[in-house]
Amino acid sequence: MTPGGQAQIGNVDLVKQLNSAAVYRLIDQYGPISRIQIAEQSQLAPASVTKITRQLIERG
DSSP states (O other): OOHHHHHHHHHHHHHHHHHHHHHHHHHHHHSSOOHHHHHHHHTOOHHHHHHHHHHHHHHO
16 A cells, blocks of 8 residues: 555544544534434534444444
């Protein structure tokens, strides 16, 4: 893998972490909130919000 490829993978991981953090902040701020509301507030795709919230639920 090229150094550029490694940087790209790192950027993908960073974006995932930032998106997850945005979802966590909204849940912390608003308490019970729908996935649609999270998507609207965070400007993330609904599918991304679903994936992030699914991971949260699995972790407990």
